[in-house]
Amino acid sequence: MPAVVLVHPQIPPNTGNIARTCAATQTPLHLIEPLGFELSDRYLKRAGLDYWPYVELYCHAGWEAFLQTHQSSMGGRLIAFEPAAETLYWDFRFAPTDWLVFGSEPDGIPEAVLQTCDAYLTIPMWQSAVRSLNLSASVAIALMEAYRQLHQHHAGNFPPKSLH
Numbered sequence: 001m002p003a004v005v006l007v008h009p010q011i012p013p014n015t016g017n018i019a020r021t022c023a024a025t026q027t028p029l030h031l032i033e034p035l036g037f038e039l040s041d042r043y044l045k046r047a048g049l050d051y052w053p054y055v056e057l058y059c060h061a062g063w064e065a066f067l068q069t070h071q072s073s074m075g076g077r078l079i080a081f082e083p084a085a086e087t088l089y090w091d092f093r094f095a096p097t098d099w100l101v102f103g104s105e106p107d108g109i110p111e112a113v114l115q116t117c118d119a120y121l122t123i124p125m126w127q128s129a130v131r132s133l134n135l136s137a138s139v140a141i142a143l144m145e146a147y148r149q150l151h152q153h154h155a156g157n158f159p160p161k162s163l164h
Contacts, residue, residue: 004030004143007109012036018136023052029058080114080119087120088124089121094149
């Protein structure tokens with residue numbers, strides 16, 4: 001199954017909402033430090049409500065520590081979601097071993113992290129006056145498209161029975 005990676009998230013309710021989405025879809029969530037909050041933050045916990053026990057949560061001391069985990073586990077592609085990317089997320093063919101990488105709310109994905117990614121995708125916005133989508137909305141959009149594609153191409157084996 002794909003995994004969600006948040007690089008230096010800053011806003012606790014966004015991360016809490018993303019954790020809820022990950023819990024609902026049984027998607028691992030990886031947080032890359034430094035974080036803009038403590039994992040015990042009440043706003044983070046409140047956004048996830050009572051779903052935290054169902055989140056497969058990993059916290060990494062930095063990008064290099066995450067890369068070691070990535071390489072020693074299932075591998076797979078690192079897919080960066082970046083507004084400046086040219087490939088639309090719906091034109092990309094997702095794989096079960098993809099890691100969906102998102103940057104922090106104010107800064108996006110650091111250049112050093114982008115250089116280690118395998119693909120760069122964007123979620124289009126037609127109103128130029130809107131600077132960006134909310135991070136939790138972006139993660140949900142991307143994750144659901146990945147699962148939609150995986151369900152189409154692996155119909156007998158995906159999603160897991162508990163997700164029907």
